[in-house]
Amino acid sequence: MSTVKIISFGRLKEILGPDFEAEAENTDDLINKLNEKFPQLKDLKLRIAVNQKIISENTALHNNDVAALMPPYSGG
Numbered sequence: 318m319s320t321v322k323i324i325s326f327g328r329l330k331e332i333l334g335p336d337f338e339a340e341a342e343n344t345d346d347l348i349n350k351l352n353e354k355f356p357q358l359k360d361l362k363l364r365i366a367v368n369q370k371i372i373s374e375n376t377a378l379h380n381n382d383v384a385a386l387m388p389p390y391s392g393g
Contacts, residue, residue: 318342319378323351323372331387332357345375347384382393 318340325333332355341347342364352359365387367376378384 318379321347321378321380321382321384323347323386328361328387329358329363329386329388341378343375343377344384346373347378348381351386363387364389365390 319342320338321342322336323333323339324336333351339347340385343348344367348358348365364387365372365376365379366387367382369383369385
């Protein structure tokens, strides 16, 4: 189990509060744990970046990684 720093933005910051640390093996595990702790996340779509790289599939996490949780965004 790795300890990672969780940072969030926008609406997610309102739900999660200040940055914090969590333990997880991978991003799927992290999301499952966050959904248990913060049930209001379950209905939200979010993007995850690990160490400043946006990911689209389950990714292994390592000690001291930074996982950024972001609301969906669109551009124009």
